[in-house]
Amino acid sequence: xxxxxxxxxxxxxxxxxxIYFDNAATTQKPQQVIDxxxxxxxxxxxxxxxxxxxxxxxxxxxFNNARKKIAKFINADVNEIAFTRGTTEGIxxxxxxxxxxxIFAEDAIIISQMEHxxxxxxxxxxxxxxxxxxxxxxxxxxGELDLKTYQDFLSNNKVKLVAITHISNVLGTRNDVEFxxxxxxxxxxxxxxxxxxxxxxxxxxxxxxxADFLVFSGHKLLGPTGIxxxxxxxxIAKDLAPxxxxxxxxxxGGFEKSTWLEFPYSFEAGTPAIADVIGLGSAIxxxxxxxxxxxxxxxxxxxxxxxxxxxxKFPRIxxxxxxxxxxxxxxxxxxxxxxxxxxxxxxxLDKHNICVRAGHHCAQPLHQVLDLDASVRVSFYGYxxxxxxxxxxxxxxxxxxxx
Ligand code: PLP
Numbered sequence: 001x002x003x004x005x006x007x008x009x010x011x012x013x014x015x016x017x018x019i020y021f022d023n024a025a026t027t028q029k030p031q032q033v034i035d036x037x038x039x040x041x042x043x044x045x046x047x048x049x050x051x052x053x054x055x056x057x058x059x060x061x062x063f064n065n066a067r068k069k070i071a072k073f074i075n076a077d078v079n080e081i082a083f084t085r086g087t088t089e090g091i092x093x094x095x096x097x098x099x100x101x102x103i104f105a106e107d108a109i110i111i112s113q114m115e116h117x118x119x120x121x122x123x124x125x126x127x128x129x130x131x132x133x134x135x136x137x138x139x140x141x142x143g144e145l146d147l148k149t150y151q152d153f154l155s156n157n158k159v160k161l162v163a164i165t166h167i168s169n170v171l172g173t174r175n176d177v178e179f180x181x182x183x184x185x186x187x188x189x190x191x192x193x194x195x196x197x198x199x200x201x202x203x204x205x206x207x208x209x210x211a212d213f214l215v216f217s218g219h220k221l222l223g224p225t226g227i228x229x230x231x232x233x234x235x236i237a238k239d240l241a242p243x244x245x246x247x248x249x250x251x252x253g254g255f256e257k258s259t260w261l262e263f264p265y266s267f268e269a270g271t272p273a274i275a276d277v278i279g280l281g282s283a284i285x286x287x288x289x290x291x292x293x294x295x296x297x298x299x300x301x302x303x304x305x306x307x308x309x310x311x312x313k314f315p316r317i318x319x320x321x322x323x324x325x326x327x328x329x330x331x332x333x334x335x336x337x338x339x340x341x342x343x344x345x346x347x348x349l350d351k352h353n354i355c356v357r358a359g360h361h362c363a364q365p366l367h368q369v370l371d372l373d374a375s376v377r378v379s380f381y382g383y384x385x386x387x388x389x390x391x392x393x394x395x396x397x398x399x400x401x402x403x
Contacts, residue, residue: 002299024379036282066281082264086228090215172332223283310393
């Protein structure tokens with residue numbers, strides 16, 4: 001059974017009637033996370049890695065402890081995770097560092113039709129610049145990856161990298177990343193997993209997946225904005241040259257030449273987002289203490305089932321994702337309404353204090369494939385409940401009668 005966690009999120013105490021169904025965009029923050037940031041600024045604020053005075057040492061300890069917790073959370077070693085601003089920055093850094101040195105003209109990169117801009121545009125730009133082939137795995141008519149084409153791409157091209165999402169932020173599709181990784185490795189390709197939509201909803205284990213690169217954002221994981229994680233397998237990270245330079249990453253600095261610290265410090269030039277790192281560490285503590293991933297999955301899937309069953313009664317509504325999969329393990333349900341633009345649906349719901357996302361969700365090419373310009377996305381987290389879904393369906397029914 002999912003524990004009642006809503007009371008831990010102060011935003012819901014301040015807005016009792018709010019129904020927040022936009023968790024794929026960003027999650028709300030528990031008091032514990034907010035307190036840890038306030039606590040840092042009010043009691044421990046100092047820069048890290050620099051001062052010899054005890055205040056700076058405490059700040060450094062808090063910062064290093066957060067890195068240990070976050071690494072453990074995804075079963076990485078502490079020297080395999082670098083702090084970034086988020087998923088987007090993590091992917092760009094892989095393109096600028098590893099890809100720049102290892103992928104050349106006539107090589108290929110595989111992505112899929114369901115990628116967020118963050119995992120599409122960096123590779124598209126890289127492909128243009130380096131004359132690399134970008135192979136795009138299509139989706140099936142149920143919104144899943146076409147695995148046959150994926151395997152064909154791997155066997156017929158010189159694929160150096162597969163960059164693929166764990167869970168689609170539009171369709172809610174959960175990709176079997178362990179299978180995708182095994183296949184990529186069979187052909188000597190590396191794999192990058194965009195875990196932005198999965199890491200808050202299930203146990204993500206980089207060793208079990210055997211990912212080479214994995215990225216996510218703190219703000220979708222109950223943590224603050226502006227902080228994210230770039231995981232790189234040690235065997236790759238240990239030889240990786242940095243792409244940004246400055247304080248905090250230099251081993252030996254001189255006017256003529258300099259040498260660099262090892263990863264992750266080599267990828268963390270300048271003062272890091274100290275309070276946000278500590279805040280993300282606190283989000284991990286909160287999850288470890290309060291969230292059982294099996295119970296969370298069941299709870300969110302139950303909400304998806306209820307919503308899908310409710311919406312399926314209305315012939316004007318079309319649900320876009322893999323319905324059977326979502327009922328089993330989803331947290332995102334996306335739909336369109338015949339005759340009402342997605343923005344108007346969201347605006348109608350907003351009048352009833354319901355927050356949903358409308359638009360192309362930074363996946364415009366996927367919407368082109370689906371022949372749509374926009375869709376409505378409902379995305380759940382553990383603090384949502386069945387009454388909220390019932391109220392949502394009632395409001396949709398009212399809207400359909402009026403518009
Ligand atoms: N990838 C996926 C699947 C996402 O859902 C998102 C955000 O919505 C991102 C990448 C980008 O995350 P951020 O904006 O935090 O960098």
